[in-house]
Amino acid sequence: MNSKRAFAILLSIACVTSTSSCGDRTTVGASGEDLEYLAERQEARGSATSGRKAYDSIDDLLPNVSYVSTDGRRSEAVEAVVVGRVTSVAPGVGFEPRPEGDVERQPGTGDGDGDVVDFDDPNAMWRTVELKVTVDSVIAGDIKAESVDVGYVIAPIDDFESVASGFVALGDVVLLLDRSVVFAYNPGLYGVVSNGRLLLQVASDGELALPFENEEESRDLMRDVHTLDALKAAASAPKREMPAVS
Amino acid sequence: MGRKRPTKLRAVAAGTALSSIFVQSAPASANWSGVTGVEDNCSGQNNQADNELHTFAYVNVQSSMSQQLVNLRSQIDAAETVVSTLSVPLTDTTDAVVYDENYTTYCGFQWDGPVEETWGITQCKFLNGANACDRHETRFDTDNYLAGPTFRLHVACHEIGHSFGLLHRNDKCMTNTAAPTVTQYSAHDKAHWNNEL
Secondary structure, eight states: OOOHHHHHHHHHHHHHHHHHHHSSSOOOTTOHHHHHHHHHHHHHHHEEEEEEESSSSSGGTTTTTEEEETTTOOOOOOOOEEEEEEEEEEEEEEEEEEEOOGGSSSOOOOOOOOEETTTOOOOOSEEEEEEEEEEEEESSSSSSSSEEEEEEEETTTHHHHHHHHHHHHTTTTEEEEOOOGTTTTHHHTTEEETTTTTTTEEOOOSBOOOOTHHHHHHHHHHSSBBHHHHHHHTTTTTTEEEEEOO | OOOOOOOOOOOOOOBSSSSSOOOOOOOOTTTTTOOOOOOOTTTTOOOOOOSSEEEEEESOOOHHHHHHHHHHHHHHHTTTEOOOOEOOOOTTTTOOEEEEESSSSSGOOOOOSSSSSEEEEEEEEEETSSSSSEEEEEEEEEGGGGOOOOHHHHHHHHHHHHHTTBBOOOGGGOOOOOOOOOOOOHHHHHHTTTTOO
């Protein structure tokens, strides 16, 4: 277990065993073991992929940073940034992949690479879970609701009960909310930036951790901004631009 | 529902920074998955290939990518033990099926976006009786091919490496944060193929 992961789990254990330091956030079934399981599973998801990213630091993803593509289009990585806590997790849907060559899966159709099936469908190759997140404060963006619904992707081999418990055990989190096409089946769902990897956990002293990210990458991404106060300050900094990935 | 606790992988995050290359440490023998007994299905688990003859079948692979796969297989065949061959059509003995499409949400990833994009993914589809991977599937995203042949060879090198059972490692093209001009397997990777590590 690396030090970052240990930090995240110790924080969750503190939260589920003491309501004095973390507020009234104890939820039956929330455990550090389940958070460890969740973190391992989320971290592993990208281990057989390759790709590229345009950002170097977590503050590059805040809404005051615009990404400019080679053809001049501008866009932001996220729509809003909130501080809150996961209060419940429900099964979402499953996705059965369409055959390669199926014209329905081409970009622009809005259908993506899979057909929606039941969450427990044995043919589902990836599944979603839907988090209810109570919003304690808004760092950036136009969120007025007391709670937001957030989607996450899990694999068929992932145990839902443990995943759900793990999310609740996170305690205080900062969510950088985007509108991922992965959750287009439910327009009410936000995604978390970087396919969910960059969820930030907040310790009682305001230190941030990335429990779904490996230690080296966490260190790099948070080398300049590693506290909640620093993140808030970065979010209120003047607007700036960065090159998009393409 | 019983929990299946997977083997902890040394996963590293997807992504190559545009403005910097991350340096990640790894133990010397860290990037061989071994026989995990895991069929992937978007879980991110890797599994060692079941034999040293790696038979490929291409489905919908564009000519620009198939040429790079020819170049890659030449490099693979230069290893002492591993041999690659192309079988068309797909048969029961095919070890690696390669697909080439414009993916958008496969495996629940957002493949295209202004701040992050996914180039490829490799999964174990079927196990053999000894819990090694009988067949891997590799998917390349055609959306990113405008970057040119060297880029395609880099992505092929990385993903086909996964199809042998190699995990990410800070060395040559199995580095997940390598510059897209790195197109060679490391001596360490080849030593894994040759069962020297």
